[in-house]
Amino acid sequence: xxxxxxxxxxxxxxxxxxxxxxxxxxxxxxxxxxxxxxxxxxxxxxxxxxxxxxxxxxxxxxxxxxxxxxxxxxxxxxxxxxxxxxxxxxxxxxxxxxxxxxxxxxxxxxxxxxxxxxxxxxxxxxxxxxxxxxxxx
Amino acid sequence: xxxxxxxxxxxxxxxxxxxxxxxxxxxxxxxxxxxxxxxxxxxxxxxxxxxxxxxxxxxxxxxxxxxxxxxxxxxxxxxxxxxxxxxxxxxxxxxxxxxxxxxxxxxxxxxxxxxxxxx
Numbered sequence: 001x002x003x004x005x006x007x008x009x010x011x012x013x014x015x016x017x018x019x020x021x022x023x024x025x026x027x028x029x030x031x032x033x034x035x036x037x038x039x040x041x042x043x044x045x046x047x048x049x050x051x052x053x054x055x056x057x058x059x060x061x062x063x064x065x066x067x068x069x070x071x072x073x074x075x076x077x078x079x080x081x082x083x084x085x086x087x088x089x090x091x092x093x094x095x096x097x098x099x100x101x102x103x104x105x106x107x108x109x110x111x112x113x114x115x116x117x118x119x120x121x122x123x124x125x126x127x128x129x130x131x132x133x134x135x136x137x
Numbered sequence: 138x139x140x141x142x143x144x145x146x147x148x149x150x151x152x153x154x155x156x157x158x159x160x161x162x163x164x165x166x167x168x169x170x171x172x173x174x175x176x177x178x179x180x181x182x183x184x185x186x187x188x189x190x191x192x193x194x195x196x197x198x199x200x201x202x203x204x205x206x207x208x209x210x211x212x213x214x215x216x217x218x219x220x221x222x223x224x225x226x227x228x229x230x231x232x233x234x235x236x237x238x239x240x241x242x243x244x245x246x247x248x249x250x251x252x253x254x255x256x
Contacts, residue, residue: 004245018178019255022146022217026177029237036242043241133244135144135252 001040006030007131008045009124010053014072015063020056023047023137024075031082046131047079048087048124053137054096057088057103057116076116077107086116087124138169139248144240146255148179150194155183158253159197159204166207173243177214178255181221184213186229198229205231212239 008027012019030045037043049057056072063071079086088103106115117123128134143162147154155176162172176183188198201211212233218224228234244250 002245006241006244017256019146022178022255026237026240029241032236033238033241033245036239037245041245043245045241133247133250133252135250136254137146 003041004043004133005131006043006045007128007134008047009128009134009136010047010049010056011051012137013052014056014058014061015067019137020053020072021075023135024072024079026135027084028075028078028082030084046085046087046127048089048127049092050089050121050124051092054088054092054098054103058098059102059104073104076104077110077112080107080112080114080116081110083112083114085114085127087127088116088118089121089124090118091121093118138171140171140173140246141165141249141251142173142175142240142243142247143251143253144175144177145180145183145253146176146178147253148256149182149185149188149197151179152256153195154253154255155180155197156195158251159183159200161251162209163200163204166204166209172204172209173247174209174211175214175240175243176211177217177237177240179221180255181213181218181223184211184218184228184232184234185223186227201232202229212243214240 027045061071061073145158215234
């Protein structure tokens with residue numbers, strides 16, 4: 001029985017490239033990876049939004065109305081429903097003049113108990129040191 | 138020898154990241170390492186057969202085929218490929234197609250992971 005911890009670091013803004021959404025969908029795939037592994041083995045995924053990546057977390061996105069696409073906001077809510085840890089860098093939010101009121105913090109409407117954690121970069125750095133592999137998007 | 142998992146999300150044409158990633162995979166295989174190669178997003182373009190060998194555009198089909206005969210496991214994200222109209226019948230023979238959890242499963246027991254991002 002073994003666990004491999006992955007850290008998904010999102011540093012690009014939303015809707016400019018596919019990267020943030022791929023980070024979210026790959027992180028979500030950690031929930032179905034067991035089909036390829038031996039019993040008891042697992043992969044965990046932590047997500048962190050840093051730099052321009054924090055813009056992915058702005059709430060009330062209108063991707064479906066404007067592009068006919070599922071929003072990044074909706075994918076973040078899916079990760080919360082799956083109990084993944086989602087970190088947002090406090091310093092980078094501050095740089096954009098954003099606060100917790102401006103971003104997705106929970107998915108209570110879907111029954112998610114986990115919430116987004118707005119934390120100092122030092123805490124994200126700690127997470128990055130604790131995981132086995134880092135994937136930058 | 139170790140196991141290397143390489144993920145690349147950049148397009149075949151328009152970026153040199155796939156060129157670099159495939160060269161890296163080749164070097165690792167030559168050294169005797171096992172290499173899993175995952176392409177997602179625009180990177181799925183690598184899996185398409187019939188790449189024309191123009192000298193001004195990257196074409197890696199022949200190289201990838203040769204590497205697969207030497208043990209490279211190449212897999213494309215099926216959803217990313219289908220979204221781009223890259224269907225199974227257009228895929229290079231031997232190039233696998235799976236969902237994203239295949240990549241994470243490969244990472245699970247990899248000694249090193251090189252995730253080479255997209256555009």
